Amino acid sequence: LQLPDYRVERPSGAQALVVARGGGVAQRLRKALEAIGGLTHYVKPGDIVLIKPNAAFDRSPLLGATTNPEVLEQLVRMLLEDCRAEEVRVTDNPIESPAACFAKSGIGAAVARAGGRVLLPDGNAFATVTTPGAEVLQQWSLLLRPLHNVDKVIGVAPAKDHNLCHASLGIKNWYGLLGGRRNQLHQDIHAAVSDLALVVRPTLTIVDGSAVLMRNGPTGGNPADVKHGDALAVGTDPVALDAWAYEQLLERGPQLPGYLYEAERKGAGSVAYADRMREVL
Amino acid sequence: VRLIAAWIRERQLRRLLRLSNVRLLSQAFFFAAFVLSVWATWTTRLQGYPVSRLLEIDLLVFVSTALSTGFVYRFLGWAVVVLILTLLFGRVFCNWICPFGTLHQAVGWLFCVRKPSERWRRNQYRSAYRHKYALVLVLLVLAGLGALQIGLVDPLSLLYRSVVTAIAPAVDWLAKTIAGAFPSLNGVADDLIFAPGAEQRVFVGSFWIGALFVVLVGMNLVIPRFFCRVLCPLGALLGACSRFAVFRINRAVGRCTDCNLCLTRCEGACNPHSQLRLSECFACMNCLDDCPEDALSFTMMHRDRQQVIPEPDLGRRRVFFALVTGLLAYPLLKHNGATTITKVSPQLVRPPGSLEEEEFLQRCIKCEQCLDVCPTNVLQPASLEQAGVEGLWSPVLDFNLGFCQLKCSLCSEVCPTGAIRTISVAEKLGAASFAQAGPIRLGTAFFDLGRCLPHAMEIPCVVCEEVCPTSPKAIQTSDVETHTVFGERITLRKPFMVPDLCIGCGICQYSCPVTDQRAVRVSPMGESRSPQRQLLLDRRIIPARRKPV
Numbered sequence: 106l107q108l109p110d111y112r113v114e115r116p117s118g119a120q121a122l123v124v125a126r127g128g129g130v131a132q133r134l135r136k137a138l139e140a141i142g143g144l145t146h147y148v149k150p151g152d153i154v155l156i157k158p159n160a161a162f163d164r165s166p167l168l169g170a171t172t173n174p175e176v177l178e179q180l181v182r183m184l185l186e187d188c189r190a191e192e193v194r195v196t197d198n199p200i201e202s203p204a205a206c207f208a209k210s211g212i213g214a215a216v217a218r219a220g221g222r223v224l225l226p227d228g229n230a231f232a233t234v235t236t237p238g239a240e241v242l243q244q245w246s247l248l249l250r251p252l253h254n255v256d257k258v259i260g261v262a263p264a265k266d267h268n269l270c271h272a273s274l275g276i277k278n279w280y281g282l283l284g285g286r287r288n289q290l291h292q293d294i295h296a297a298v299s300d301l302a303l304v305v306r307p308t309l310t311i312v313d314g315s316a317v318l319m320r321n322g323p324t325g326g327n328p329a330d331v332k333h334g335d336a337l338a339v340g341t342d343p344v345a346l347d348a349w350a351y352e353q354l355l356e357r358g359p360q361l362p363g364y365l366y367e368a369e370r371k372g373a374g375s376v377a378y379a380d381r382m383r384e385v386l
Numbered sequence: 387v388r389l390i391a392a393w394i395r396e397r398q399l400r401r402l403l404r405l406s407n408v409r410l411l412s413q414a415f416f417f418a419a420f421v422l423s424v425w426a427t428w429t430t431r432l433q434g435y436p437v438s439r440l441l442e443i444d445l446l447v448f449v450s451t452a453l454s455t456g457f458v459y460r461f462l463g464w465a466v467v468v469l470i471l472t473l474l475f476g477r478v479f480c481n482w483i484c485p486f487g488t489l490h491q492a493v494g495w496l497f498c499v500r501k502p503s504e505r506w507r508r509n510q511y512r513s514a515y516r517h518k519y520a521l522v523l524v525l526l527v528l529a530g531l532g533a534l535q536i537g538l539v540d541p542l543s544l545l546y547r548s549v550v551t552a553i554a555p556a557v558d559w560l561a562k563t564i565a566g567a568f569p570s571l572n573g574v575a576d577d578l579i580f581a582p583g584a585e586q587r588v589f590v591g592s593f594w595i596g597a598l599f600v601v602l603v604g605m606n607l608v609i610p611r612f613f614c615r616v617l618c619p620l621g622a623l624l625g626a627c628s629r630f631a632v633f634r635i636n637r638a639v640g641r642c643t644d645c646n647l648c649l650t651r652c653e654g655a656c657n658p659h660s661q662l663r664l665s666e667c668f669a670c671m672n673c674l675d676d677c678p679e680d681a682l683s684f685t686m687m688h689r690d691r692q693q694v695i696p697e698p699d700l701g702r703r704r705v706f707f708a709l710v711t712g713l714l715a716y717p718l719l720k721h722n723g724a725t726t727i728t729k730v731s732p733q734l735v736r737p738p739g740s741l742e743e744e745e746f747l748q749r750c751i752k753c754e755q756c757l758d759v760c761p762t763n764v765l766q767p768a769s770l771e772q773a774g775v776e777g778l779w780s781p782v783l784d785f786n787l788g789f790c791q792l793k794c795s796l797c798s799e800v801c802p803t804g805a806i807r808t809i810s811v812a813e814k815l816g817a818a819s820f821a822q823a824g825p826i827r828l829g830t831a832f833f834d835l836g837r838c839l840p841h842a843m844e845i846p847c848v849v850c851e852e853v854c855p856t857s858p859k860a861i862q863t864s865d866v867e868t869h870t871v872f873g874e875r876i877t878l879r880k881p882f883m884v885p886d887l888c889i890g891c892g893i894c895q896y897s898c899p900v901t902d903q904r905a906v907r908v909s910p911m912g913e914s915r916s917p918q919r920q921l922l923l924d925r926r927i928i929p930a931r932r933k934p935v
Contacts, residue, residue: 162855163793200853200897201791202761204430204583209793225583229566268863269848269879288849288899292839320930326792326857327930 107235108247110306111258112341116142121342122349122382126335130315131179133337137311138183140385141339147308150189152256156180156221157305159262159278160197160212162324163205169318169331171206172261174215176313176337180261181219193221196251197281224251231284234304238371241293242300246285257308260343264312264354266322266330270294271362272355273323274347275310275340276302276373298364302343302373310343314354344374345381405671405684412482413491416440420485424549428581429761429796436461438755438802440485441542443468445627446522446620447751450529450536451803454748459804469627476628480614480621481653481668486541487614491653491670494606506649508610511657511666511699515615519626519700520708522619527712532744533719533776537752541618544599547779550758551589551767552596554580558587580758589757590766590784615655615666622698625665629696632686635662635673637693641681648673648682658682665698724774727918731772732909735783735890737765738790738826739798739809742915749805752779756797756806764788764892765797780805783828785892785908786901790828792855792891828890830912830921831861831883837905840880844868848879850894850906858930860887861894861906885912886925 115121125137138144148154158172166174177195184190195216199206203225207213213223224230230250236242252258262278269291270277279301280287290297314336318325325331334354340346348365352358365376375381423437439461441447448465452458468479480487500508525536537543558579565575576582589595605612614621635658648658651673656666658673674682687693700708723729725743737756740746757765764787767779781797783790795814798806809826812818816825831850839847854861863879870876883906890908898904912921 163791201789201893202429202584205761205791205794208430227562227583228585229562268851269846286899286901288897291847291849291852291899292845294846321857321859323852324855324857324859326855329930330857 106232106249107237108252108305111256111308112306113147113257113308115341116146120381120383122338122340122345122378124336124338124349124353124382124384125386126384127386128335130173130175130313130337133335134176134179134311135183136385137337137339140383141309141341144183145188148184148188148190148257152188152190153192153194153254154184154190154257154259155251155255156193156195157258157260157278157282158195158197158212159273159281160203160206160210161199161201161281163199163201163209164325165209166211167316167328167331168325169263169265169316170323170325171210172212172263173313173315174211176261176311176315177212177221178215178219180259180311181216181221185220193219194224194251194255195221196224196226196248198226198248198284199281226284236300236304239300239303240296241290242283242297242304245283245304247304248282248284258305260305260307260310262310262312263316263318264314264350265318265325266320266355268322270298270364272347272351272357274350275312275343276347276364276368279305295363295367299367299371299373302368303371307343310340310346312338312340312346312350312354314338314350317354319355342374342378342381344368344376345378348376349378349382404675406675409482409669409671413488416483417485417488420545424546424554424758425580427550427755427758427800429759429794430583432759432796432799437759438753438800439464441546441751441753441755441802443483444540444542444620445469445472445479446536446540446623447543447803449623450526450534451749451751453526453529454532454534455745459749460802460808462803468624472624472627473630473632475633476631476664476667476669477621477624477654478669479624480618481670484541484620486545487611487668489545489603490606490611490614493603494610498607498610502647502650505651506646509649509652509655511655511663513699515655515666516699516704518615518617518619518622519698520704520711521617522622523705523708524712524715525619527709528716528719531713531716532748533716534748534751535719535776536619537750537779539617539619540751541613541620543751543753544602546753546755546758547767548595548599550754551592552599554758555587555589555592562586584761584763587763588787590787591769591779592767595767595779611653611655614653614668626698628667629664631664633684634664634687634694635667635669636683636685636687637662638681638683639693641679643679645678647676647678650676662694663699664694664696719776722774724770724776730910730919732907733772733782733784734768734777735785735829735892735908735910735913736915737781737783737797737806738795738814738828739806740915741805741807742917746805746915747776747780749803750777750780751803751805753802754779754781755800755802756781759796759800760788761794761796762788762791764790764896783892783908785895786904787896789893789896790891824914824925825889827888827912827914828892829908829910830885830888830890831892831894831906831908832911833881833883834903834905834907837900837903838881839899839905840878844870844878846876846878847899848881849897849899851879851881853893853897855891855893856887856889858884858887858928860884860889881906884928885921886928888912
């Protein structure tokens with residue numbers, strides 16, 4: 106069993122990475138998606154779309170540990186109304202109890218308001234997936250049931266500090282689709298996270314910088330750990346997107362987290378983002 | 387003709403509205419309420435519904451907790467309603483309200499089909515039925531001395547415990563298995579099952595709870611209403627009260643032909659065919675239907691000794707024996723060394739909001755409502771090793787199975803007796819007005835360095851640090867330059883514990899990849915509820931520091 110490649114060719118002239126600044130969260134998302142070629146270019150009428158937010162923790166959205174529900178609500182609306190997607194599913198395999206995580210993070214309610222469908226994981230929802238070229242995730246259990254018949258996949262991640270792998274951004278977000286003994290992956294975390302960039306080849310990745318968890322990640326818990334910003338980035342190259350977010354949102358570098366270099370080596374993208382990005386205000 | 391038709395219609399209506407049918411309706415209502423309360427006791431469904439109300443109207447819970455604690459907690463006063471009902475109509479609770487009684491009756495009705503003569507014999511009073519009165523006396527003496535043990539045999543505690551830990555997980559497993567085969571049923575299954583959106587729940591030792599339940603229910607095939615007639619301590623308490631009941635079954639002796647048909651479906655074995663035993667009668671009203679001479683009625687009558695035996699069949703010697711047994715059982719229970727000030731099981735971690743152990747045990751009725759509502763399955767019925775005989779099946783946290791979810795205080799909401807007092811999430815976390823008191827600590831996590839990957843094997847890990855939810859984290863790391871077995875120089879992050887910050891939520895233990903005996907484990911040291919088990923002389927103020935990499 107292998108996951109399909111969900112990538113879509115960018116329209117000519119669109120950059121691999123678009124950053125929108127200013128305005129409200131919803132406006133930024135709209136502007137960024139326009140600048141990368143329009144969401145309708147990537148999602149066609151009748152598509153089934155899976156959105157993977159970070160709903161790992163039972164935390165209020167203000168604490169920056171989970172994906173901003175406003176972004177999700179706007180995205181689901183755009184997918185259903187502008188793109189006329191047939192169905193928008195939202196799923197995650199959180200660290201804390203799924204029902205509570207989706208409730209307290211505000212993600213469950215936001216998705217429901219916009220007309221999307223939240224799928225919670227259970228024991229039957231997982232299956233082993235093969236990923237050629239991956240080091241440690243070559244054969245690994247994945248939250249597969251929500252991916253059944255899906256045409257497009259979009260990751261929506263917050264930007265977070267992470268002690269062991271330095272940062273949890275767009276690529277690390279796919280960790281939430283993993284099942285099995287995923288607590289073993291920390292023994293070779295950079296190999297595992299860079300593998301994720303091969304396991305899931307998403308249509309689009311979104312990193313939201315409205316509430317950046319600067320320290321005590323990935324759990325946070327203290328509003329003082331959160332930096333409020335006005336940037337949101339959309340990318341078709343998740344490696345470039347994460348490199349940008351690491352430097353611009355988490356304000357770290359120039360040495361990037363090891364997994365980004367490894368992902369580049371494995372052919373998932375390129376860390377050099379400077380001349381492949383566009384900023385819109 | 388019209389008159390005759392009207393007469394027939396009225397007769398039909400009266401037949402339809404006869405007391406035994408009204409009783410059936412009441413039973414159906416309360417049984418449905420019971421099932422619904424178990425269904426609603428789940429993190430996504432509990433929205434202030436009074437899911438513990440059936441336990442809160444339990445007169446035995448009311449009386450025994452009042453005896454053991456000296457006061458009446460929260461809604462337990464509702465039991466007075468049942469007391470009033472009993473003083474008016476006798477033991478109606480047993481056959482009109484109690485869902486466990488309904489279950490016994492239904493099982494007997496469905497599976498214990500016998501010839502009428504055999505049924506008359508089995509539905510006559512037997513001296514074995516007096517044991518429940520002795521049992522309730524022992525339990526009440528224990529409660530009065532401060533050891534609450536009613537939970538083991540109280541019908542509602544027993545029913546909730548059995549359904550929560552044994553039946554509900556089995557039902558969920560079955561429903562999920564069927565839904566797994568027919569994916570279109572997934573949505574329906576999620577609405578019906580008891581714990582949707584969670585892994586299959588497991589409860590340690592539920593086999594024995596389930597086995598006891600099956601045996602008690604199965605005994606109906608040997609002795610009808612075995613539990614209700616022989617064991618039920620709540621029934622015994624209500625039976626003792628029903629001697630004062632205003633209404634009772636009355637036999638018009640002149641009309642009675644001694645045919646014994648009234649015994650055919652008698653639930654309580656209260657001898658309506660001769661001297662009615664008031665304390666045994668469940669007011670099931672079946673005898674009214676079965677009497678061919680209309681000699682029986684449920685009416686306001688005197689308790690004359692010619693016709694009724696008002697008091698339980700327990701002589702003074704037996705009462706004395708029961709009281710002495712209770713008196714002797716108390717030191718046996720208390721002093722068997724399971725939990726003392728200096729000796730406590732390292733696995734005796736109690737839910738957030740639990741009172742100090744002594745007071746906790748004075749309240750816990752082992753109904754497992756807290757286990758049912760727990761979203762992570764961390765709450766488990768305690769084993770003998772963990773809590774001793776006294777604390778058997780009381781709630782403990784097993785962090786190999788789950789963890790205490792940070793922003794959750796549901797177990798404290800559903801606890802009917804206040805063994806876990808009602809706390810808010812703010813109080814649990816020590817937020818807002820609770821900042822001075824600090825968070826509620828369940829214990830402290832300790833590293834087992836010999837099993838820890840970075841400490842013992844020079845292999846990177848620190849999953850524990852990653853999931854630690856406090857801010858600043860109670861598990862922090864220090865970087866150590868070292869050589870791997872291949873001679874490669876690496877910087878290894880080694881975790882260490884900051885006990886001042888640990889709240890004992892156990893997510894570190896739950897997430898530790900050393901699956902069997904975890905390399906980090908929470909024990910009750912430092913738990914807020916126990917002054918004796920504090921670890922630190924002084925809690926240091928830890929700065930929120932983390933140097934960027």
